[in-house]
Amino acid sequence: METRIPGQRSLLKDILQRWIHTGTAGVNNPRVRRGIVIINTLSLLTAFLIAVVASLLYWYTGSLRILVPAGLECLCWVGVIYLNHRGCYSQASLATLVIHCTFAVYFGSMLGNAMPIEMITAFLLTFLIGASFIVFKHKNLRLVTLFAALALLLAVEANHYFGIVEPIYVVPANMPIVKMACWAGMLALMGYVTYFIIRQNDMFLRENELLMEALKVADAAKTKFLRETSHEIRTPLNAVFGIAQLLNERKMQIGDPALREEIGYLYAASYLSREIINNVLDLAKIEAGMLDEPHPAPVLLRESIEACVAINRYVANTRDVRIQLHIHPALPEWIATDRIFLTKIVNNLLSNAVKFAPAGSLVEVRLERKGERLMGTVRNEGTIRPEKLADMFQPFVAERNGEVEGTGLGLQITRQLTERLGGEVSAENQPMHTVFRFMLPLVGAEGAEGPEATGPVARRAARFDGYTVLVVEDDVISRHVLQRYLTDAGAVAFMAESGEEGLRMLGVTIPDLVISDSHLPGIQGAQVLQYIRNTPALRHLPVIIASGDAFTEARESMLRLGASDYLVKPFLYADLQALLEKHLPARKPQPA
Numbered sequence: 398m399e400t401r402i403p404g405q406r407s408l409l410k411d412i413l414q415r416w417i418h419t420g421t422a423g424v425n426n427p428r429v430r431r432g433i434v435i436i437n438t439l440s441l442l443t444a445f446l447i448a449v450v451a452s453l454l455y456w457y458t459g460s461l462r463i464l465v466p467a468g469l470e471c472l473c474w475v476g477v478i479y480l481n482h483r484g485c486y487s488q489a490s491l492a493t494l495v496i497h498c499t500f501a502v503y504f505g506s507m508l509g510n511a512m513p514i515e516m517i518t519a520f521l522l523t524f525l526i527g528a529s530f531i532v533f534k535h536k537n538l539r540l541v542t543l544f545a546a547l548a549l550l551l552a553v554e555a556n557h558y559f560g561i562v563e564p565i566y567v568v569p570a571n572m573p574i575v576k577m578a579c580w581a582g583m584l585a586l587m588g589y590v591t592y593f594i595i596r597q598n599d600m601f602l603r604e605n606e607l608l609m610e611a612l613k614v615a616d617a618a619k620t621k622f623l624r625e626t627s628h629e630i631r632t633p634l635n636a637v638f639g640i641a642q643l644l645n646e647r648k649m650q651i652g653d654p655a656l657r658e659e660i661g662y663l664y665a666a667s668y669l670s671r672e673i674i675n676n677v678l679d680l681a682k683i684e685a686g687m688l689d690e691p692h693p694a695p696v697l698l699r700e701s702i703e704a705c706v707a708i709n710r711y712v713a714n715t716r717d718v719r720i721q722l723h724i725h726p727a728l729p730e731w732i733a734t735d736r737i738f739l740t741k742i743v744n745n746l747l748s749n750a751v752k753f754a755p756a757g758s759l760v761e762v763r764l765e766r767k768g769e770r771l772m773g774t775v776r777n778e779g780t781i782r783p784e785k786l787a788d789m790f791q792p793f794v795a796e797r798n799g800e801v802e803g804t805g806l807g808l809q810i811t812r813q814l815t816e817r818l819g820g821e822v823s824a825e826n827q828p829m830h831t832v833f834r835f836m837l838p839l840v841g842a843e844g845a846e847g848p849e850a851t852g853p854v855a856r857r858a859a860r861f862d863g864y865t866v867l868v869v870e871d872d873v874i875s876r877h878v879l880q881r882y883l884t885d886a887g888a889v890a891f892m893a894e895s896g897e898e899g900l901r902m903l904g905v906t907i908p909d910l911v912i913s914d915s916h917l918p919g920i921q922g923a924q925v926l927q928y929i930r931n932t933p934a935l936r937h938l939p940v941i942i943a944s945g946d947a948f949t950e951a952r953e954s955m956l957r958l959g960a961s962d963y964l965v966k967p968f969l970y971a972d973l974q975a976l977l978e979k980h981l982p983a984r985k986p987q988p989a
Contacts, residue, residue, distance in 0.1 A: 420437070444470075869895075882973065903929070939981075
């Protein structure tokens, strides 16, 4: 009994492996390596089949018109492997197809009825089309091989019909054996090509599966990074924006005009920074297909648009840019739309126009009626390069004017928002000007009851004298800002810098309202909320979660746990004021 030494390989197998992998040394691309191996394997297999089949046919026909071309074809296949050895991969691939086509037509003509036209047709179609898609990646080369296959089929058919080339004579008694040999050889080659097509398709499917898994992992990592980074940025920005709002409310009490102007700039810069952070979040929602649906409600049109213009005037003043607003008197005072969507659309277009307007120029904002639609136009001096204009509403496509450069997010988000509202947005160059235009459905509405906080500045429509509010917040500046705002509004504010301290304070006093951060050291905001909802004496308390986590699932999770409302940092005092008015008056009547 033969004993095989572990790891020992037969000499024949070693030689075959070397021939098959000829030319792959130093090739790092796995697809290129796979193509070289396929060509080498096909060359060896074809040379072997030609040698066997040609020898058998020569035995039965005795014709050198079979033997000599077969030997020449075998040498050609050795030449293909040599081309790969020299690194001439494209030439080797092209030679493979040329050799197969040439000798298929030749032997088809020589063997006559021994190789039926149907077999040659099947071989050329399978091999030329199938092999070309395996070997060639360029579309034009694949088209060339397809046309070559059709041309060769026409040539073989013409020769078969007109008898242009006289076939060799085969003894009728030997015809079945000759046919079987031809069938076997061609079927082996077609089977090999088909096998590699299937194998390559399976590899592509597997690669796609791995790629999809990698994309899911990358998307999850991106979402996690965006979520954590957004929260880390929003917390200090909330403090800056909160202080800016407090200063902006009191700036008229300051006698120094220059200082009042600087406070206005600080407020505008922090407000627009908040909008940029929100744009990043909106883009993430768009990519995930999770952008919020619009919620139409009565909106005071002029007041909403004037608020957008007012906040952008701060930035415009720093660049000596003037903003003019024209609202056609034919427009209704109240319209039914999503106020947040509408103000984001106007603010994004206007801030973009101000950003790229030349110093000392004019930016015009116009609103007018166009049939049953609201048409808004934002016009500034300067033009956009034509090659950029068509892609302006794609993400991260930004223009620059030599002084500033945008993120390229605002216009993409604007397009998504207008489409959600059933409208469209466009951009065009006019002589010396750029015009952005949006069209939205125009639906009139009855005026809403009570004051509507449409602008970025909080309107102290109600005071909260006699109320107590517990604030659970670990950021010292955010605590200070909330305490200052609540105190100015007449409420008594208790401050807790951790979840543990908040629970201790709830054990000795019952406030009228709790405002808690979601991310706290130790006991989290969700645990504070659950404690309140599970304690009979506290479960009636309204709880507002104020968090830098702006993702929808975070909001929904807190609402499911029993939060009364969810406030995203950095927040407008107008939004905080609205929530205070919503929850506190239901607990205690306002003092006279």
